[in-house]
Amino acid sequence: MTTTRILVIGFGNPGRLDDGLGPRLAEAVAAAALPGVSVIVDYSLQVEHAAAVAEHDLVVLADAAVAGAAPFTWHELPPDAVDAAAFSTHVVSPAGLMALAGEHLGARPRAFVLAMRGYEFDEFGERLSPGAADNLAAALAFLLPALAAGRLAEPADGVVRT
Amino acid sequence: MTRLVIEPVTRVEGHGKVSILLDERNRVQQARLHIVEFRGFERFIQGRPFWEMPVVVQRLCGICPVSHHLAAAKAMDRIVGGERLTPTAEKMRRLMHYGQMFQSHSLHFFHLASPDLLFGFGADVGKRNVLGVAALHPELVRQGILMRKYGQEVIQATAGRKIHGTGAIPGGVNKNLSIAERDELLADVEQMVTWAQSALQLAKDYTLTNLELAQGFGDFDSNYLGLVRADGALDLYDGGIRAKDKAGVVLFDHLDNQRYRDVIAEEVRSWSYMKFPFLKALGPANGWYRVGPLARLNICSSIDTPLAEAARAEFVRISGGKPNNLTLAYHWARMIETVHAIEKVRLLLHDADLQGTDLVTSGERREEAVGIIEAPRGTLIHHYKVDRDDRVTMCNLIVSTTNNNEAMNRAVTSVARKYLSGVEITEGLLNHVEVAIRAYDPCLSCATHALGQMPLQIELFDAAGRLLHRMAKGMAAR
Structure with missing residues (x-):
């Protein structure tokens, strides 16, 4: 049986408090050493990640969210989603990354966005706020079994997992 | 008002x-x-041991962490009295820095600037983005992705990792470049040189074709500041500080990095958290300056790699030998530097010193030091004081965007x-x-x-x- 190749990209600045949710999650996934699961930790999504995306069957893009539901939201990106970041952000959006992979590297796997709610971003520090730490734990409790099973799916009851 | x-x-x-x-x-x-602008960073690092600085400062920015890593390392070199690096250490750091310059400039050009240049400033925003470029110029976008990826691989090979690299340490580096790492980078370097030249051609052609537009678009005279080598050549990693005025007259030259405060002051304005640096001798009204690719091309006397030097000569001719004052000429200058960076990477990959094992040096301990580097966006200044217990007590940073x-x-x-x-x-x-x-x-x-x-x-x-x-x-x- 062919193993499903899953890529988890956790992104954010771990030196800016809750912005470190994505990297923290990715590090925890890496520590679990699940078969078929690759992990990238970076400050932000970048164009070169499209090359890695194109080599996988399923992709999880994990980031902190400045707003939205707690503990996290989980949704699948529509296969035709396009969102090219503009201005000088130097980063690409989840949809922009997937579009680059699909149009220029020959593969656009199914992609899911895991947006963990954060609360504190406005100072330097390597800790998570208590609320964000709880949300990270909830996200991991949801994600790790799914990764272990090699199955990621949109929840039938909407995008919010509580 | x-x-x-x-x-x-x-x-x-x-x-x-x-x-x-x-x-x-x-x-x-x-x-x-x-x-x-980052705020509270000084408070964040006060009390931390100085040897953590090259890693900790990368928390500042996810876009140019390597520049902060190296600027802090250069300051810490002086703290440990190890500023005269071993050949292996200096060349490893330079390789890291040129890799950073190459990937950063490539990302900016292909991802951020090329949509403006290819479609025009007034084009529909739905099209004027990297995906719009991808639709019409797929090869260009593919090259941009792979150039950025290559630069990141250079960083990984020299810094140890792409995020929060640890390669530069006070007084040197903690690794050399293995033969396997070297050969992997050598395999693609010629392709990168070719693509960088193509990007340079595109930026040059755009500027020359649209010179009239460029001359009326955010063009203004200014002073220019950056580092140059002892012979006046462009040096992105180290050198003395040189400043020129709008006419190209040298205001000061080869100033020791440690004395930056002799010539630069920062003005605070009520409406901005970001300070406004200026040359003390000219005052805030007339002493402001530009840094970055345009400034570096304007202040240097030459470039020590042949492809970039030929491009520089052409760049200088357009403005009659005087500083080029066009905001849009930043793109052309940036691509000249991209070619320079990959030429330097190619040279270094053939240098056996990178496989050397003498990695760290030290000398007389100091309690205050400045590290300055030419980051992709311009001159980056790190200034620290360290107490006898090895704790950082003061930190002042002037980042490129602030300059x-x-x-x-x-x-x-x-x-x-x-x-x-x-x-x-x-x-x-x-x-x-x-x-x-x-x-x-x-x-x-x-x-x-x-x-x-x-x-x-x-x-x-x-x-x-x-x-x-x-x-x-x-x-x-x-």
């Missing part, structure tokens, strides 16, 4: 905000660019004066403001990248300080 208060959200989000202030006759009096603060404000004001019609912000105005700011490649990323941010917002105020119009663009909150 009404004094504005920056909304708290501006400090949090990694976006730019522009305020345009009109006079009584509704003419543009001044435009102000508000950019997030260009006044210049970017002037560029935005110039463009606003030219393209604002009436008392409403149009899509066209917003596009042109974007293009002017983008030419400087400011780093707006010292904050966070969490989902749900807005990259650019423009507000228009009348002479009484009343908000007339507001427009925002970029990634919509998700």
Whole structure:
């Protein structure tokens, strides 16, 4: 049986408090050493990640969210989603990354966005706020079994997992 | 003119905000660019041991962590008395730095600038982005992705990892370049040189074809500042500080990095968290300066790699030997540096010193030190004091975007004066403001990248300080 190749990209600045949710999650996934699961930790999504995306069957893009539901939201990106970041952000959006992979590297796997709610971003520090730490734990409790099973799916009851 | 208060959200989000202030006759009096600047960083690192600095400072920015890593390492070299690095250590750091320059400039050109240059500033925003370029020029986008990837691989091989690299340590480096790593990088380097030359050609052709547009788009005289080698050549990693005025007259030359405060001061303005550096001798009104690719090309006497030097000579000819004052010429200059960076990578990969094993040196301990490097966006200054218990007690950073603060404000004001019609912000105005700011490649990323941010917002105020119009663009909150 062919193993499903899953890529988890956790992104954010771990030196800016809750912005470190994505990297923290990715590090925890890496520590679990699940078969078929690759992990990238970076400050932000970048164009070169499209090359890695194109080599996988399923992709999880994990980031902190400045707003939205707690503990996290989980949704699948529509296969035709396009969102090219503009201005000088130097980063690409989840949809922009997937579009680059699909149009220029020959593969656009199914992609899911895991947006963990954060609360504190406005100072330097390597800790998570208590609320964000709880949300990270909830996200991991949801994600790790799914990764272990090699199955990621949109929840039938909407995008919010509580 | 009404004094504005920056909304708290501006400090949090990694976006730019522009305020345009009109006079009584509704003419543009001044435009102000508000950019997030890291705050509280000094407090964050005070009390930490000095040897942590090269790693900890990378928390500042996810876009140019290597520049902060190396600037801090250069300062810490002096703290441990190890500023005379071993050949292996200096060349490993240089390789890391050229890799960073190559990937950063490539990303900016292909991802951020090429849509403007290929489609025009007024093109539909739905098309004027990297995906629009991809639709019409797929090979260009593929090259951009792979150039960026190559630069990141150079960083990984020298810094140990792409994020929070640890390669540079006080007095040296903690690894050399293995034969396997060298051979892997050598396999693609010729392709990278070829692609960099193609990108340079594109940037040059664009500038020359659109010279009339460029001459009326955020063009203004200024002073220029950066590092040069002892013989005056471009040196992105180390050198003395040189400044020139608008006519190309050298204001000071080969100034020791440790003495930057003798010549540079910072002005605080009530409306901005970001300071405004200026040359002390000229004062804040006339002493502001530009840094980055355009400034470096304007101040250096030569470039020590043949392809880039030939390109520099052509660049200099366009402005008759005087400093090139065109904001849009930043793109051309940036691509000359991209070629230079990959030429240096190629040279270094053939240098056996990279496989040396003498990695660290030290000497007389100091309690204060400055490290300066030419980051992709311009001169980056790190200044530290360390107590006898090895704890950092003071830190002052002047980042590249701060050095260009006044210049970017002037560029935005110039463009606003030219393209604002009436008392409403149009899509066209917003596009042109974007293009002017983008030419400087400011780093707006010292904050966070969490989902749900807005990259650019423009507000228009009348002479009484009343908000007339507001427009925002970029990634919509998700």
